[in-house]
Amino acid sequence: MKIMLIGASGTLGSAVHRTLADRGHDVLTVGRGAGALRADVSDPAGVAALYDAAGPLDAVACAAGDVPFKPLSALTADDFHAGLRGKVLSQVELVRQGVSRIAERGSFTLVTGVLAREPIVAGSVASLANGAIEAFVRAAAIEIAPQRVNAVSPTIVTESVPDYGDFFRGMPSVDLADVARAYVRSIEGAQTGQVFIP
Template sequence: MKAVVIGTGTIGAAVAETVAAHGHEVVTVGRKSGQFQADLADLASLRRLFARLGSFDAVACAAGEVFPAPFEQATDEQWADSLASKGLGQVNVVRAALPHVTDGGSFTLVSGVLTDEVTPAATIGATVNHLVEGFVKAAATELPRGVRINCVSPTVLTESVAYHPFFPGFTPVPAAEVARAYLRAMANPVTGRVLKLHKTDS
């Protein structure tokens, strides 16, 4: 399998390492980092990226930003940038890459625990994560040629210590465990699934 991993940070680096360790070819992409560059918020840059990469079997996205703020203080820019980056940005990854992915290939996107749990100032993050998960479930019914699409939904990561104060009472998950969920989505015949790396009471 040739896998394109977008995002070279905490999750992306772990995904690239895990996928490569299982014998697959990995191409890394970042906005400024990685072997290739593209900006999720810039559809033209995504189209250029996938045209350059040729054919591949999987795209794993571990990128995209959310700019959280208390609801009444959130600016137009915070809403627009969050939706354009982690939200529509991941939708556009799929739209731009679809012509180049092999038959039976896969997309694995990222959402997060805020789809199921609330924390202070979580509205933008929750909205963006629901956008991603809703897209995944609906697109799974429409993608052609046996192409699959899934989503990984982690809670806060063990390694992301700067975020821990914003997730009081949450049990962090290690990046390696999140990366195994990506590999599970990429290497097995599942589609339309949200693989949750967190426990909820519902």
């Protein structure tokens, strides 16, 4: 399959890229500062240009999404707008514009995270964004068939515990390889409207 992977140079994206490539897929990497194609997917015009440059695709997968982490008392309306634009609207736009651009039985795999169901201090924007993506996946799935859409919702990855473990106290971690396998399940499988929790 020809798969466009957004966020391919990040910690998660790199693992997903390697896994998909090892399985024989043609992976078109996308990032803001690195990748075969460069794009800011928080800009709808950038998403349109990205699809124009990519050509025919079988699947689109996203492993990127920016949200601010601050205590609720310190968050501004702009912080919430930034989180929605950076993680929710960017991924919604990939699906909205992509349904006419990918294969008839193609798929979309979006990224959410544990904070949709297990909140942490200073994570309210991430919880809001993750919950919104998971609701969108369920709703979009009933409208875009036979195309499919799913989300992968990991907890903190083991490889990032040294940097971010203090924010996720007491939460079990998951290896990057397990998260990458959830992307494979979404892309190569037959299910739709699912939130895969590796």
